Amino acid sequence: MPRIGIELNNVCNLDCTHCFRSIYRGGAENNKDLFLPLEVLDKILREAKALGYQHVAITGGEPPMHPRFGEALDIIANHGFTYHFLTNARNFQKTLKAVSTPLRRSKLAGISFSLDGATEATHDKIRGKGSYREVVTAIATCQAVGIKPSIITTINKANRHEIDQFALLGAHLKVERQIFGHQNPTEHNLGEDLILPLPEWRVVERDIARVMTGFRHHISMAVGFYTDYFLPRCAPLTLDDLNIDYRGRLTLCCQLSNYRDGDKDGEDVVGDLKRESLSEALGKLMNLVNKVHQERLVMAADPVQKDKLHYPCLVCVERFQKSSQESMLVQMDGLRASIAPQPVRATSNP
Numbered sequence: 001m002p003r004i005g006i007e008l009n010n011v012c013n014l015d016c017t018h019c020f021r022s023i024y025r026g027g028a029e030n031n032k033d034l035f036l037p038l039e040v041l042d043k044i045l046r047e048a049k050a051l052g053y054q055h056v057a058i059t060g061g062e063p064p065m066h067p068r069f070g071e072a073l074d075i076i077a078n079h080g081f082t083y084h085f086l087t088n089a090r091n092f093q094k095t096l097k098a099v100s101t102p103l104r105r106s107k108l109a110g111i112s113f114s115l116d117g118a119t120e121a122t123h124d125k126i127r128g129k130g131s132y133r134e135v136v137t138a139i140a141t142c143q144a145v146g147i148k149p150s151i152i153t154t155i156n157k158a159n160r161h162e163i164d165q166f167a168l169l170g171a172h173l174k175v176e177r178q179i180f181g182h183q184n185p186t187e188h189n190l191g192e193d194l195i196l197p198l199p200e201w202r203v204v205e206r207d208i209a210r211v212m213t214g215f216r217h218h219i220s221m222a223v224g225f226y227t228d229y230f231l232p233r234c235a236p237l238t239l240d241d242l243n244i245d246y247r248g249r250l251t252l253c254c255q256l257s258n259y260r261d262g263d264k265d266g267e268d269v270v271g272d273l274k275r276e277s278l279s280e281a282l283g284k285l286m287n288l289v290n291k292v293h294q295e296r297l298v299m300a301a302d303p304v305q306k307d308k309l310h311y312p313c314l315v316c317v318e319r320f321q322k323s324s325q326e327s328m329l330v331q332m333d334g335l336r337a338s339i340a341p342q343p344v345r346a347t348s349n350p
């Protein structure tokens with residue numbers, strides 16, 4: 001289903017070691033610029049509706065920290081969109097209250113929780129003390145009140161040995177969907193020794209593929225896994241997922257947006273929807289998508305470059321200069337040692 005991705009804010013109450021966002025880790029006071037203005041949200045959704053988009057995927061930052069979170073949900077629902085959002089589950093009772101009016105509940109498709117350890121020790125090491133219990137409790141609360149919970153997990157060195165346990169926990173918590181993704185490199189998470197060497201990514205993918213068939217709930221991998229197809233059909237590059245950042249700008253992909261190492265905007269920021277229409281900005285996005293595909297055709301013909309295309313998101317991180325040259329070389333060096341491909345079931349970005 002085509003979706004509008006909205007980064008509702010750029011503020012967070014956690015400081016996760018792996019996080020790829022350049023985020024403000026503090027309170028909402030005096031930081032108005034870090035929240036998407038609701039009149040901009042309203043304008044974007046009106047224009048998106050006219051193009052046939054029907055679902056809003058809300059991310060951030062930590063979305064419920066928007067001081068007008070509930071009103072944002074009203075705008076989404078009043079335009080007739082269904083929505084879901086990603087959360088770290090902190091202050092979940094407050095979040096639950098915010099989604100509980102009849103209008104907001106009627107359009108809520110589900111809530112996705114980020115879980116980065118199948119055990120309390122692993123999760124809290126990455127996300128901070130007390131976080132694991134908050135996530136597990138929030139998922140149980142959702143079950144009790146009839147909201148569909150999902151889990152999204154980013155695999156790294158600290159949790160890669162817990163894949164079976166993650167799937168068992170997902171089954172135990174009766175989640176609707178469970179999505180695994182690779183962790184994209186930043187200078188910070190590389191420095192914290194969280195990024196697996198690339199040959200290990202293939203082994204992780206095999207481990208995930210194994211649990212994907214053994215459980216009743218739906219388990220899949222987010223985009224960014226190994227592929228032999230060199231022209232990516234990910235939702236951003238097919239325009240099935242649009243990403244609007246917290247400043248109201250159309251960008252190529254939520255995985256590249258406001259990247260932690262970057263100090264300036266990249267070419268992935270294509271238009272300011274405060275000043276131009278969604279259609280105008282989409283025209284520019286189409287040109288960028290075309291350019292990305294052309295570039296990948298050139299890379300595919302180059303024996304030195306072509307192996308990189310097995311990991312399309314890493315190519316984007318490098319192409320849009322989101323991380324330091326050195327970080328990427330660490331990743332790419334491992335490619336040659338990668339092992340034979342194995343097909344896995346793909347899903348959209350969470």
Ligand SMILES: C[S@@+](CC[C@H](N)C(=O)[O-])C[C@H]1O[C@@H](n2cnc3c(N)ncnc32)[C@H](O)[C@@H]1O
Pocket residue numbers: 012018019020021059060061062063086087088113114152153154181182183184185186189350
């Ligand atoms: C940026 S967070 C925003 C929503 C919310 N704060 C949360 O953590 O669920 C969205 C998702 O991106 C994931 N993420 C953060 N850093 C990442 C990285 N370096 N590579 C891949 N995914 C990452 C998070 O774990 C989370 O599931």
Ligand code: SF4
Pocket residue numbers: 012013014015016019020021023060061062088
């Ligand atoms: S992953 Fe989510 S919860 Fe963690 S710091 Fe980033 S935005 Fe905040």
Ligand code: SF4
Pocket residue numbers: 223224232234235236237252253254255256312313314316317
């Ligand atoms: S980073 Fe690039 S390849 Fe990966 S999902 Fe985004 S647009 Fe697609």
